[in-house]
Amino acid sequence: MSGTKLSLADWQQQLGRADSKAETSSADGLVYSTDQGRIKTPATPAEPAKGFADGKLRLKRETKGRNGKAVITIAGITEGPQRLNEIAALLKKKCGCGGAVKDGVVEIQGDNRELIVAELEKLGYSCKWAGG
Template sequence: MSSKKISLADWQQQLGGQSTPKPTTPTVDGLVYSTDSGRIDTPKAEKSTGQTFADGFLRLKRETKGRSGKGVITIAGIAEPEEKLAEIAALLKKKCGCGGAVKDGIIEIQGDKREVIQQELTKLGYKHKWSGG
């Protein structure tokens, strides 16, 4: 039994001129996969995760609720992408010598380091005010 090898285009033409199905994933310039980098997805636009307040000030707040009595300073109002918030949080954690996190666009710094946080945010060019207790 001998089988003749034919190209994909010739095979599709023999089947009745059916064209190849369109890719279902979003593409960049019609490319779906590259041997250099793998699957090619459309670039996603950066979105800011934090919310800003109407007066343009950041809100610094000392909270203990839901944390077994342990206090944290929360910083809200920075309308920056998640990566920038993480950089700011890392800088503040290093300056304060404590831990912290970024959750839902709000930076949390463990402990009560009000003066250090105020100084660093002023150096970064942010206007801030204390809210709450």
């Protein structure tokens, strides 16, 4: 056995298992290499969420898939991910609960409908209840 270190990509090439895309390590699924360390794929920029035609935000109370616990989802905010995180943080502080931003939709735990609508209207958004 030889004492030289060999990267995974080089080893695969020697065995003939590498694709024709061996030059780009992210294309062949390589995650870690002893030469370079962890290989990161370039992140694609997130697209801003699409708004609704009437320009209003949609607020929906959801319990499905959450063991019966209510969550208010806010969809239709057309601003970037940084602004979505700011809005979510503000609403979580005002409501005194948790929440998250997932796929351009702000989720706030609990059922604080009136408080959420009041805070969003202070920020200049018009809201509309969707669903039940």
